[in-house]
Amino acid sequence: MKKILFVTSEAHPLIKTGGLADVAGSLPKALAELGQDIRILLPFYQAIKTNQEVYYRCTVRVNNSDVNILESRMQDSNVIIWLVDYPAYFSMPGNPYVDIHGQAWPNNAERFALFCRIAAEIATNRAYLDWQPDIVHCNDWQTGLTPALLSLETTRPATVFTIHNMAYQGIFPASTYPQLNLPGRLWNPNGLEFHNQLSFIKGGLAFSDHITTVSPTYAEEIQTAEFGYGLEDLLKYRQAHLTGIINGMDLEQWDPATDSTLASQYDADNLDKKQLNKAALQQAMNLPVAPKLPLFALISRLVDQKGIDMVLDCLPEMINMPCQFVLLGSGDKVFEERLQRFAQNNPTKIAIRIGYDESLAHLIEAGADIFLMPSRFEPCGLNQLYSQRYGTLPIVRKTGGLADTVVDAIPETINDHTASGIVFNAPHAGALLEAIKRCQLLFNDPKTWRQLQKNAMRKDFSWQNSAQQYLKLYEQL
Ligand code: ADP
Numbered sequence: 009m010k011k012i013l014f015v016t017s018e019a020h021p022l023i024k025t026g027g028l029a030d031v032a033g034s035l036p037k038a039l040a041e042l043g044q045d046i047r048i049l050l051p052f053y054q055a056i057k058t059n060q061e062v063y064y065r066c067t068v069r070v071n072n073s074d075v076n077i078l079e080s081r082m083q084d085s086n087v088i089i090w091l092v093d094y095p096a097y098f099s100m101p102g103n104p105y106v107d108i109h110g111q112a113w114p115n116n117a118e119r120f121a122l123f124c125r126i127a128a129e130i131a132t133n134r135a136y137l138d139w140q141p142d143i144v145h146c147n148d149w150q151t152g153l154t155p156a157l158l159s160l161e162t163t164r165p166a167t168v169f170t171i172h173n174m175a176y177q178g179i180f181p182a183s184t185y186p187q188l189n190l191p192g193r194l195w196n197p198n199g200l201e202f203h204n205q206l207s208f209i210k211g212g213l214a215f216s217d218h219i220t221t222v223s224p225t226y227a228e229e230i231q232t233a234e235f236g237y238g239l240e241d242l243l244k245y246r247q248a249h250l251t252g253i254i255n256g257m258d259l260e261q262w263d264p265a266t267d268s269t270l271a272s273q274y275d276a277d278n279l280d281k282k283q284l285n286k287a288a289l290q291q292a293m294n295l296p297v298a299p300k301l302p303l304f305a306l307i308s309r310l311v312d313q314k315g316i317d318m319v320l321d322c323l324p325e326m327i328n329m330p331c332q333f334v335l336l337g338s339g340d341k342v343f344e345e346r347l348q349r350f351a352q353n354n355p356t357k358i359a360i361r362i363g364y365d366e367s368l369a370h371l372i373e374a375g376a377d378i379f380l381m382p383s384r385f386e387p388c389g390l391n392q393l394y395s396q397r398y399g400t401l402p403i404v405r406k407t408g409g410l411a412d413t414v415v416d417a418i419p420e421t422i423n424d425h426t427a428s429g430i431v432f433n434a435p436h437a438g439a440l441l442e443a444i445k446r447c448q449l450l451f452n453d454p455k456t457w458r459q460l461q462k463n464a465m466r467k468d469f470s471w472q473n474s475a476q477q478y479l480k481l482y483e484q485l
Contacts, residue, residue, distance in 0.1 A: 009043055009044055009045055010044050010045070010142045010143055010479070010482050010483070011044075011045045011046075011139065011140065011141045011142045011143070012036075012039065012044055012045070012046040012047070012141055012142065012143045012144075012145055012482065013046075013047055013049060013127065013130055013131055013141040013143070013144045013145065013165075014032065014035070014036050014046055014047065014048045014049065014145045014147075015048075015049045015123075015124075015127045015144060015145065015146045015147065015151045015154055016028065016032040016048060016049070016050055016147045016148075016150075016151065017050070017051065017104050017105075017120070017123070017147070017148065017150035017151065018032060018050070018104055019032035019033050019048055019050055019082075019089070020032070020033030020034075020258075021033060021057065021058075021083060022050065022056045022057060022058050022089070023050070023053055023055055023056050023057070023103075023104060025103050025104060025105065026309065027172060027173075027222075027255070027387075027388065027389070027390050028147060028148060028172045028173075030255070030257075030258065030390055031147075031170075031172065031222070031255055032048065032050075032147065033082070033258065034256065034257070034258040034471050035255075035256075035471060035474070035475060035478065036048055036082070036085075036087045037082060037084075037085045037087055037471070038256065038471035038472060038474070038475035039475050039478065039479065040085060040086060040087050041472075041475075042472075042475055042476070042479055044479065044482075046087060047087070047088045047089070047090060047139070047141075048082070048087060048088070048089045048090065049089075049090050049092065049123075049126070049127055049130065050089060050090070050091055050092070051091070051092045051094075051097075051098045051104065051119070051123050052078060052091035052092055052093040052094075052098055052099070053098045053099070053103075053104055054098065054099045054100055054101060054102075055101070055102070055103060055104075056091070058080055058083070059083065060080045060081045060082075060083060061080065061081075062078050062079070062080040062091065063078060063079055063080075064076060064077075064078055064079075065077045065078060065079045065090065065136075065137065066135060066136040066137060067136075068126060068129050068134075068135045068136065070122065070125040070126060070129060071121075071122065071125060071188075071189050073094065073122065075092060075093065075094045075122065075126055076093040076094070077090050077091065077092060077093065077126070077130075077135065077137070078090070078091040078093050079091070084260070090130070090137070092122075092123055092126050094122060097115065097118065097119040097122060098119065104150075116178075116180075117178075117180045117184045117187075117188060117206070117208075118187070118188065120149075120150040120151075120153070120178065120208065121153055121188045121190070123150065123151070124150075124151060124152070124153035124154045124157060124211075125153070125157065127144065127146070127151065127154040128153075128154050128157040128158050128161075131144045131154070131158055131164065131165050132158070132161055132163075132164060140165070141165045142165050142166065142482070143165055143166050143167075143168060143482045143485065144158065144165050144166070144167050144168070145167075145168045145170065145478075146167065146168065146169045146170070146212055146216065147169075147170045147172060148170070148171065148172050148173065148176065148209070148212075149176055149177050149178030149207075149208040149209040149212070150178065150208065151169075151212065152169070152178060152207075152208035152209045152210065152211035152212040152213075153190070153200070153208060153211045154167070154211070154212075155167040155169055155211055155212050155215040155216040155217075156194050156199065156200060156211035156212075156214070156215045157190075157191075157194075157211075158215070159194075159215040160191060160193065160194075166217045166218075166482075166485035167215070167216040167217050167218075168216060168217065168218050168219075168220060168478075168481065168482070168485070169212030169213065169216035169218075169219050169220075170219075170220045170221065170222065171209075171212075171213075171219065171220070171221040171222070171226075171230065171387065172221075172222055172387055172388075173387050174209075174221075174230050174235060174236065174237055174239070174387070175237065175313060175385075176209075177202075177207055177208065177209040177210075177237065177239075178207065178208030178209055179202065179205050179206065179207050179208075180205065180206045180208075181205060181206070182201075182204050182205055182206060184206050185200070185206050188206075194211075198214060199211075199214060199215075200214075202238070202239075203238070209239070210239070210242070213239060213242055213243065213246065214242065214246075217249065217485050218249045218250075218251070218481060218485060219243070219246055219249055219250045219251075220250070220251050220252065220253050220478075220481070221250070221251075221252050221253075221387060222252065222253065222254065222255050222387045222388035222409060223252045223253075223254050223255075223387060223388045223408050223409035223411075223412045223413075224251075224252035224254070224412055225252065225407070225408050225409065225411045225412050226252060226385075226386075226387045226388070226408040226409060227250055227251060227252030228252075229385065229407070229408060230243050231243045231244045231247065231250075235385055251481070252412075253474055253477045253478060253481075254388060254409060254412055254413065254474060255388040255390065255393075255409070255474060256469055256470050256471030256472070256473060256474040256475070257390060257393045257394060257397065257469045257470070257471070258471070259397075259470055259471075262370075262373075262393075262394050262397055262398075263397065264282075264373075264374055264397065264398050264399070264465075267370055267374065269367040269370040269371060270285050270288075270370060270371060270374045271284050271285045271287070271288035271371070271374075271375075272284035272285055272288075274374075274399075275465070276399070276461070276462045276465040276466060279399060279458065279461060279462075282374065282375075282398075282399055283299055285371060285374035285375040286299065286303060286375040286376070286377070287299070287375075288371060288375060289303070289334065289371050289372060289374070289375025289376065290303070290332070290375070292368070292371060293334050293359035293361065294355070294359060295332050295334070295356065295357075295359050296332075296356055298332065301330055301331055301332050302330075302331045302332075302377045302378055302447075302448055302451045303331070303332045303333075303334065303375065303376045303377045303378070304326070304331060304332065304333045304334070304376065304377070304378045304379075304380055304444070305333070305334045305335070305336075305372045305373075305375075305376030305378070305379050305380070305400070306319060306333075306334075306335045306336075306337065306379070306380045306381070307335075307336045307337060307369050307372055307373075307379075307391055308337045308339075308381075308391070309337060309338070309339045310337045310338060310339030310340050310343040310344060310347075311339045311340055311343075312340075312384065313383060313384055313385060313386075314381075314382075314383050314384075315381075315382035315383050315384055315405065315435065315440070316337075316339075316340070316343045316347075317343075317437075318382045318435070318436065318437045318440045319335075319380060319382060319437075319440070320343070320346055320347065320350075321437035322437050322440055322441045322444065323350050323358070325441055326357075326444065327350075327354050327357050327358065329444075329448070331357070331448070332356075332357055332358070332359075333357065333358045333359070334358075334359045334360075334361075334372060334376065335347060335358075335359075335360045335361070336361045336363070336365060336368055336369060336372055337361075337362070338362050338363055338364060344362050347360045347362075348360050348362065373391075373394050373395060373397075373398040373400055374398050374400070376395075376400045377400060377401070377451060378400065378401055378402075378403060378444075378447055378451070379391060379392065379395035379400045379401070379402040379403070380402075380403050380440075380444075381395075381402055381403065381404045381405070381410060382403070382404070382405045382432075382435075382440045383404070383405055383407060383408070383410060384405070384407070384435050385407050385408055386404075386405075386407055386408040386409055386410045387408050387409060388408065388409030388413075389404075389408065389409045389410050389413070392404050392409075392410055392413060392414055392429070393413060393469045395429075395464075396413075396414070396428050396429065396464035396465065396467055396469070397464075397465060397467075397469065398465070399461035399462075399464060399465045401417075401428070401429045401430065401447065401450075401457075401460055401461065401464060402414055402428075402429040402430070403429065403430040403432070403440070403443045403444060403447055404429060404430070404431055404432075405431075405432060405433070405435060405440075406431050406432065406433045410431070411431070413467075413469070414428055414429040414430075414431055415427050415428045415429070415431075415463075416429070416430060416431035417429065417430055417446075417450060417460060422456060422459070422460070425459065425462075425463050426463060427460055427463055428460065428463050428464035428467060429460075429464065430443045430446055430447045430450075431443075
């Protein structure tokens with residue numbers, strides 16, 4: 009049995025802004041089910057929601073600050089959560105990274121440096137918790153200083169750093185460094201310094217014993233200039249200690265056979281009931297109930313990464329096609345406004361919901377026929393997994409985890425029953441539109457479509473498989 013400290017800035021259902029929360033909410037549970045002693049470390053944000061008891065455990069002094077550690081448990085599991093309670097940094101309205109106006113917290117470097125210091129104290133059993141991990145598993149830039157700090161210890165646990173998205177690196181001006189009171193030894197081009205700036209993510213990339221990222225294809229891609237954002241050479245250098253492990257999905261939350269938020273539950277053997285969800289979705293979005301029209305959907309943060317501009321460029325053509333389109337998301341205001349304008353001008357075809365709505369996301373996955381995910385890059389992606397599970401065939405760009413999890417419907421894969429969606433290559437609206445048209449042709453052939461849905465729904469995206477791979481890695485370290 010391994011003792012693992014899982015350090016993360018978000019974890020579903022307590023706090024979530026994206027895919028990292030889903031991973032942090034499920035991987036520890038899956039590892040616990042494999043018999044491991046795993047504990048999650050998370051900042052105690054004001055926005056944290058839990059129906060579990062939260063109680064005081066201890067106070068740790070770091071960098072002249074007294075920080076309380078609270079203890080709670082994950083819902084539906086025995087996984088312990090330790091919450092870093094430092095109200096001056098974490099107890100304000102907003103999300104983990106930005107305030108209510110969407111502005112990054114001005115003291116993000118201080119906030120997450122403190123979080124990383126606490127992780128290092130727990131990792132070395134100096135936090136009065138009487139627990140010594142074998143492995144410290146850090147995630148994304150917010151936790152990057154922990155492997156760096158631990159590298160200075162004579163006895164320390166092994167460290168793993170997982171990249172969920174290379175696009176977010178935690179870069180701050182060099183002048184931040186002395187303010188954080190970090191050891192001078194870590195400030196050099198092989199350490200935390202990145203072109204005379206402070207890079208949190210480099211702490212994870214340069215100092216952890218092993219780096220993982222969330223798909224094999226993304227592990228290759230980040231070693232190139234296009235996806236490495238200047239860190240490709242460091243990643244290439246660490247190639248022997250870099251692997252891709254695809255994320256699983258939480259089947260307790262995302263299973264159309266048991267999903268209580270749906271209008272009707274269904275599985276691969278009674279797909280007719282999926283139609284009831286389609287009607288419910290059309291009603292919920294104020295679209296005409298039209299069982300035969302292909303219903304396209306998209307749920308996403310509305311940011312460049314997700315190829316929203318490509319979708320916007322396709323909409324003028326799509327409104328001339330026999331189809332409907334629903335979108336749920338929020339983010340870039342320019343995207344939000346352009347999308348809403350399309351919906352206002354085409355109310356029977358396009359419905360846009362700006363905001364974050366977990367239960368609508370479930371209904372969309374169940375009610376739509378086709379899910380659009382034309383990401384420019386995608387470390388793993390979860391929605392294409394949910395879509396396949398819900399028999400909603402995804403149209404994805406051939407990148408990262410999308411390339412690793414969706415099998416393009418071509419004659420050969422249709423015949424051998426492996427096809428599970430549509431995959432296109434070029435990051436252009438023209439290529440997306442071609443994929444949409446190819447998908448419509450398949451949709452108009454109900455027998456083939458039904459088979460594709462079944463292929464997709466029967467794929468195994470459970471966490472067990474991925475958790476086994478992490479466990480194997482922990483055992484090697
Ligand atoms: P990323 O982590 O880059 O945002 P992923 O596909 O890995 O992308 O994960 C996104 C997660 O957030 C999914 O669970 C998705 O359903 C959810 N999500 C994104 N936007 C919304 C929204 N507006 N409402 C509800 N859920 C959303």
